[in-house]
Amino acid sequence: MVATIAVRDLKKSYGSVLAVDGISFEVEQGEFFGILGPNGAGKTTTLEILEGLREPDAGQVTVLGMQPWPRNAALLPRIGVQLQASSFFERLTAREQLRTFASLYGVSQQRADEMLSTVGLDDRADARTEKLSGGQAQRLSIACTLVHDPELVFLDEPTGALDPQARRNLWDLLRQINSDGRTVVLTTHHMDEAEILCDRVAIMDHGKILQAGPPAALVRGLDSPVRISVESGQLDLAGARKLAASAGGTDGVTDDGVSLTIATREPAPVLAGLAEQHALTGLRVQGATLEDVFLSLTGREYRA
Amino acid sequence: MxxxxxxxxxxxxxxxxxxxxxxxxxxxxxxxxxxxxxxxxxxSSSTPKLSVLEVGRVALLDNAAGGLHGVLQVTKGDNLATALSQVRKGNDDAAVQQRGNHLIVHYSIADQTTASVVQTVFASIVQQADQAQVGATHAYQLTTEQVExxxxxxxxxxxxxxxxxxxxxxxxxxxxxxxxxxxxxxxxxxxxxxxxxxxxxxxxxxxxxxxxxxxxxxxxxxxxxxxxxxxxxxxxxxxxxxxxxxxxxxxxxxxxxxxxxxxxxxxxxxxxxxxxxxxxxxxxxxxxxxxxxxxxxxxxxxxxxxxxxxxxxxxxxxxxxxxxxxxxxxxxxxxxxxxxxxxxxxxxxxxx
Structure with missing residues (x-):
C-alpha cells in the first residue's frame, strides 16, 4: 500500500536561506497529520511543495501516488487546500462564493449549498463574505476547500486568529472531516490543537524534522516529572518534602502561598500519602504536554 | 465543464x-x-453670433437684417458712452452708429478674430447697400455652408x-x-x-x-x-x-x-x-x-x-x-x- 504522502530528503532554499533542509516523512491514508513549528521553521514551504505550488530543489515527493510538480491537473481535483480566511472573491455572498468555487471543479450548485449547511452557515448564506465573523469566514473557507470532496486536505493555520469558542467549534468540524475518511495535513503553532486533533505530528525547526510520532508518545518520551498541587496550608513544606522523598525522589517542592506543588516521577505513592493526611483539597495533577515537548526541542528563547 | x-x-x-x-x-x-x-x-461657444449694439437708428441694419440674421444679434444701445464701455469690456462685440450715409463701427481688438469678423461683416453690409443703390444685378452669387x-x-x-x-x-x-x-x-x-x-x-x-x-x-x-x-x-x-x-x-x-x-x-x-x-x-x-x-x-x-x-x-x-x-x-x-x-x-x- 502506497502512502498518501511520501517525502524523501526534501530540500528547498530561497537564495541563501535554507527553508527546508532534507526532511523525510510519510502520511498514511485517513491519518490526521500535524506539522508543528515556530514561525519560519519551514512548515508553509513544505506544505506548498506538497500542494504543487513550489518546485523542490532536491528530494522526492509523491502525493496520492503522483508528482505534484509541475502543476498536475490530475492531482488538483483530489486535493483540497485551505490557504487563509480571506481567499475569497470580493463582494460575493457566502453562497455565491461557494458556488463559484464549486463550478471551478465541475461540482453542482446543489452540492455547494449542501456544503454550506455542513459548515453551519445556512443563516449567513446571503451575507457578503466581508461581513462574516472570523470563525464564520474560516468555516466558509473550509467549505470552499471541501466542496469538491477531496481525498486529501491541507489546512494552513486554520484557527489562527479565532477566539476560544470559535476554535473549539472549528475543531469539531475538522474532526468530522477526518472521520469521513479523508487524510488531513494541518500546520499549526497551537500545541493544544495538535494534541487534540492529530494522530501524528512532526515537530519542525530550521527546516528539519526534530521529532515525529503520536502526540502522547512524544510526551511520554520527554520523561518529565508530574506536577501534583494542592491548596496551601494543609501540609507544611517539610512534611511535603518528607512525603516526596519517601515516595522515591522528588524534582522539587514549592509553596507560593496559594498552592503547594510537588514535582515527582512517582505520582502514585505521593497521591496515596496526601490522601492519608487528608490533604487533597484543590488537587491538580499535571503531566507534561506537547507544548513541553515543543519547547524542549525548539528552545525557550523568544524569536521575533 | x-x-x-x-x-x-x-x-x-x-x-x-x-x-x-x-x-x-x-x-x-x-x-x-x-x-x-x-x-x-x-x-454655446461653438457658433458665436456677433452681438451688436445699435446706437441711435441704423437703417442699414434694418435693410440687411434678413440676410444677416444668422450672424448678428442686434440690441438697442442707450448712448454711445455706455455702448463703448460694453464693447471695451467684451460684453458686446461692436457698437454701430449711422450718420446719413456714414456707418461708424466701434470694435475692440482684444479679440482679434472677432475684430476681423466685425470688419468683414460690416464691409459687406456697406457693399451690399451700395450695389442696391446703383441697381446692379447680381452676376455672381455666393452661398456659404458650414462644414460641420x-x-x-x-x-x-x-x-x-x-x-x-x-x-x-x-x-x-x-x-x-x-x-x-x-x-x-x-x-x-x-x-x-x-x-x-x-x-x-x-x-x-x-x-x-x-x-x-x-x-x-x-x-x-x-x-x-x-x-x-x-x-x-x-x-x-x-x-x-x-x-x-x-x-x-x-x-x-x-x-x-x-x-x-x-x-x-x-x-x-x-x-x-x-x-x-x-x-x-x-x-x-x-x-x-x-x-x-x-x-x-x-x-x-x-x-x-x-x-x-x-x-x-x-x-x-x-x-x-x-x-x-x-x-x-x-x-x-x-x-x-x-x-x-x-x-x-x-x-x-x-x-x-
Whole structure:
C-alpha cells in the first residue's frame, strides 16, 4: 500500500536561506497529520511543495501516488487546500462564493449549498463574505476547500486568529472531516490543537524534522516529572518534602502561598500519602504536554 | 465543464465589480459628470453670433437684417458712452452708429478674430447697400455652408475625450488593483490550485473589463446624443467599438504591469494615477488636441490614450471610416501585446 504522502530528503532554499533542509516523512491514508513549528521553521514551504505550488530543489515527493510538480491537473481535483480566511472573491455572498468555487471543479450548485449547511452557515448564506465573523469566514473557507470532496486536505493555520469558542467549534468540524475518511495535513503553532486533533505530528525547526510520532508518545518520551498541587496550608513544606522523598525522589517542592506543588516521577505513592493526611483539597495533577515537548526541542528563547 | 467554470468566474467577477460603489463612481459616474459639466459650459461657444449694439437708428441694419440674421444679434444701445464701455469690456462685440450715409463701427481688438469678423461683416453690409443703390444685378452669387465635420462642436471632442479617459482609468485601475488584491488575499494561489487553466482566469477578467468599457461607451453615447448636447454620430460610428475594445486591452496591460510591481493596493492606485492623470492631459482627453499647444500635440504621439481618443473621435464624430480606425486599433493592440509580454515575464503568483 502506497502512502498518501511520501517525502524523501526534501530540500528547498530561497537564495541563501535554507527553508527546508532534507526532511523525510510519510502520511498514511485517513491519518490526521500535524506539522508543528515556530514561525519560519519551514512548515508553509513544505506544505506548498506538497500542494504543487513550489518546485523542490532536491528530494522526492509523491502525493496520492503522483508528482505534484509541475502543476498536475490530475492531482488538483483530489486535493483540497485551505490557504487563509480571506481567499475569497470580493463582494460575493457566502453562497455565491461557494458556488463559484464549486463550478471551478465541475461540482453542482446543489452540492455547494449542501456544503454550506455542513459548515453551519445556512443563516449567513446571503451575507457578503466581508461581513462574516472570523470563525464564520474560516468555516466558509473550509467549505470552499471541501466542496469538491477531496481525498486529501491541507489546512494552513486554520484557527489562527479565532477566539476560544470559535476554535473549539472549528475543531469539531475538522474532526468530522477526518472521520469521513479523508487524510488531513494541518500546520499549526497551537500545541493544544495538535494534541487534540492529530494522530501524528512532526515537530519542525530550521527546516528539519526534530521529532515525529503520536502526540502522547512524544510526551511520554520527554520523561518529565508530574506536577501534583494542592491548596496551601494543609501540609507544611517539610512534611511535603518528607512525603516526596519517601515516595522515591522528588524534582522539587514549592509553596507560593496559594498552592503547594510537588514535582515527582512517582505520582502514585505521593497521591496515596496526601490522601492519608487528608490533604487533597484543590488537587491538580499535571503531566507534561506537547507544548513541553515543543519547547524542549525548539528552545525557550523568544524569536521575533 | 470548462465553459461552466469560465462563465461562473466571469459572473463572480462581474458581480464583484457592479457591487463596488467606488469603482462605479470613478469609472462611470464621474466621467459622465465631467461630460455633462463641460458639455454644458462649452455648449454655446461653438457658433458665436456677433452681438451688436445699435446706437441711435441704423437703417442699414434694418435693410440687411434678413440676410444677416444668422450672424448678428442686434440690441438697442442707450448712448454711445455706455455702448463703448460694453464693447471695451467684451460684453458686446461692436457698437454701430449711422450718420446719413456714414456707418461708424466701434470694435475692440482684444479679440482679434472677432475684430476681423466685425470688419468683414460690416464691409459687406456697406457693399451690399451700395450695389442696391446703383441697381446692379447680381452676376455672381455666393452661398456659404458650414462644414460641420471639420469644425467640431464641443460635444464632438468632449465625448470621445472623457470616454477615452474613463476607459483608460477603468482598464488600468481594474487590472492593477485586481492583481494586487488577489495576490494579497492569496485568491490567485487558490485559483492556481483549482483544475482550471490560467487562460480562463485571464479571459474571464479581461471579458469583464471589456464589457464594462462597452457599458461606459453606451452610457456616454446615450448622454452625448441627447438633443441637449446634440452629438450626431457619423455613419461608421460602430468602428468605435473595436477601438474601445483594443483600448481596454492596452490599458489593462498597463495596469497589469503596474500590478506586477506594486506591493499594495495603495501603491497600485497611486502609480496608476501617476500614469493615467498626466496622460489624460497630454493625450487629448482633458485638453482637445486641436486647441492644445504644439508641444502637447507632439508629446501626445507617445501617449497610448491619444490613439483611443483620436480614433473614437474620427469614427464617431468626424465621419471617417476603416482607414482611421485600423491604425488606432493596430497601435493599441501592439501596446497591449508588448506590455502583456513584459508583465508575464515579471509576474509572480505571490510574494516570497
Amino acid at each position: 470548462k465553459g461552466a467554470a469560465f462563465r461562473s468566474l466571469s459572473g463572480a467577477m462581474f458581480r464583484g465589480y457592479v457591487r463596488d460603489r467606488t469603482a462605479l463612481l470613478f469609472s462611470i459616474l464621474i466621467p459622465i459628470l465631467f461630460l455633462v459639466l463641460f458639455g454644458s459650459i462649452y455648449k 465635420n471639420k469644425s467640431l462642436k464641443p460635444i464632438q471632442y468632449l465625448a470621445p475625450g472623457f470616454l477615452g479617459w474613463a476607459i483608460a482609468s477603468g482598464g488600468a485601475f481594474g487590472a492593477a488593483i485586481t492583481l494586487v488584491t488577489w495576490r494579497q488575499t492569496k485568491l490567485l494561489r487558490r485559483l492556481r490550485l483549482a483544475p482550471i487553466s490560467t487562460a480562463s482566469v485571464v479571459f474571464a477578467r479581461v471579458g469583464v473589463s471589456v464589457l464594462v468599457a462597452l457599458i461606459q461607451m453606451a452610457v456616454f453615447i446615450a448622454v452625448a446624443t441627447t438633443p441637449y448636447f446634440g452629438l450626431k454620430l457619423t455613419s461608421d460610428w460602430w468602428l468605435a467599438i473595436p477601438i474601445v475594445v483594443a483600448g481596454t486591452l492596452a490599458f489593462m496591460s498597463i495596469g497589469l504591469l503596474i500590478g506586477a510591481f506594486a506591493k499594495s493596493q495603495q501603491a497600485a492606485s497611486a502609480v496608476a494615477n501617476i500614469v493615467i492623470l498626466p496622460m489624460a492631459f497630454l493625450g487629448g482627453s482633458f485638453i482637445p488636441l486641436n486647441f492644445a499647444p504644439q508641444w502637447i500635440q507632439d508629446v501626445s504621439y507617445a501617449m497610448p490614450l491619444r490613439y483611443l481618443v483620436i480614433g473614437t473621435q474620427d469614427v464617431m464624430a468626424r465621419g471617417e471610416g476603416v482607414g482611421a480606425a485600423l491604425p488606432a486599433i493596430g497601435i493599441l493592440l501592439g501596446i497591449a501585446a508588448v506590455l502583456s509580454l513584459i508583465s508575464v515575464r515579471v509576474f509572480s503568483w505571490d510574494y516570497i
